[in-house]
Amino acid sequence: MTRKSLERRRRLKKQRLSSQSSLEEAQQAVERQMLTITNRRLDIQSHKARLAQLQAKRTRALAMRELARLELARTQIKAPFTGIIAKVAVAVGDRVRSGDALLSVYDNTTLEVRAQIPSRYQGTVLDALAAGYQLKAHTQLNKKTIRLQLDRVSGQINPDSGGIEGIFRVKKGTHLLRLGQFLTLTMSLPRQARVVALPFEAVYGTNRIYKLKDGRMKRLTVERVGEQVTADGKSHILVRSSKLQQGDQVIITQLPNAMEGLKVRLAFKNEGK
Numbered sequence: 001m002t003r004k005s006l007e008r009r010r011r012l013k014k015q016r017l018s019s020q021s022s023l024e025e026a027q028q029a030v031e032r033q034m035l036t037i038t039n040r041r042l043d044i045q046s047h048k049a050r051l052a053q054l055q056a057k058r059t060r061a062l063a064m065r066e067l068a069r070l071e072l073a074r075t076q077i078k079a080p081f082t083g084i085i086a087k088v089a090v091a092v093g094d095r096v097r098s099g100d101a102l103l104s105v106y107d108n109t110t111l112e113v114r115a116q117i118p119s120r121y122q123g124t125v126l127d128a129l130a131a132g133y134q135l136k137a138h139t140q141l142n143k144k145t146i147r148l149q150l151d152r153v154s155g156q157i158n159p160d161s162g163g164i165e166g167i168f169r170v171k172k173g174t175h176l177l178r179l180g181q182f183l184t185l186t187m188s189l190p191r192q193a194r195v196v197a198l199p200f201e202a203v204y205g206t207n208r209i210y211k212l213k214d215g216r217m218k219r220l221t222v223e224r225v226g227e228q229v230t231a232d233g234k235s236h237i238l239v240r241s242s243k244l245q246q247g248d249q250v251i252i253t254q255l256p257n258a259m260e261g262l263k264v265r266l267a268f269k270n271e272g273k
Contacts, residue, residue: 002030083107086179111177113148113168115185120224122164125153128190137168137187146173148185186229195225196244197236201254209239210258212249217262220244 009026087104090096115137117125128135135150147170154165168185170177202209207224210217222239229235244250251264 002026002033005029077102079105081107084178106179108177108179109174111170111174111179112151113170113177113183113185115166115168115183116161116163117153117166117187118163121189121226124189124226125150125164125166129153133190135187135189136171137185139183139185141173141176141183144173144176146176146183147171150187189226192225192238192240195238195240196250197228197238198250199252200235200237202250202252203237203239204258207239209241210251211244212251212264212266215263215265217251217258217260217264219260 005026009023012022083105085103085105089101089103096102125135129150129152137148137150139146139148148168149171150166151169152167154167157164166187198209203222203224204210207222209220209222211220212218220241220243222241222244225238225240227235228238249266251258255262255264
């Protein structure tokens with residue numbers, strides 16, 4: 001249509017029925033149309049390249065979005081297990097870098113208790129573990145009972161420790177414990193035969209007691225087996241000696257000048273004991 005308009009203007013110009021400016025306007029209209037067609041053809045030819053470019057931009061935008069999501073997720077700290085926070089190393093607003101320590105957390109359900117087992121019980125404990133005997137222990141914390149079981153013993157004894165280190169597994173009351181807490185454990189040893197429970201006042205030194213014979217003190221060397229806690233909370237020491245027989249009377253009053261052959265007198269209580 002634009003070309004037909006141009007041809008008509010040319011005929012009219014030859015017939016001198018149209019002006020030169022009208023012919024030039026028609027010529028410009030044809031050129032503009034040809035330019036538009038050329039641009040459309042170029043757009044069609046470069047469509048694949050532009051489509052690939054746009055797809056690349058889209059892929060990059062998606063990657064940047066995922067990176068932003070990852071960085072946002074990294075701003076939230078999620079513990080790998082349920083536990084107790086022991087220490088916080090940063091404050092709100094502090095700048096941190098990759099690898100910086102933020103806090104310390106531990107799993108309180110896997111806590112172990114380390115306790116020194118006196119040397120005099122070392123043989124009994126090791127023999128019991130070798131025989132598969134379950135050595136149980138307990139302690140009181142905030143008027144609540146924590147029950148434990150000896151799991152293993154340390155493979156090294158420190159020179160100044162005075163005993164072997166036992167590692168106890170917590171069986172009940174784990175939620176009451178905290179890392180670094182000090183406890184006093186009472187461990188149950190295997191049952192022993194031919195032992196006598198005596199007050200601590202009856203034992204002199206580490207392994208010496210006196211029994212009453214013919215009104216005088218007779219010294220006996222005994223083996224300390226362990227200790228016993230009665231139902232009323234009193235503690236007694238368990239000793240063993242082949243020379244201590246049924247019916248023997250042991251002196252339980254602590255005497256500052258106790259010696260072999262010292263003459264003593266038996267005191268009776270109202271109930272006749």
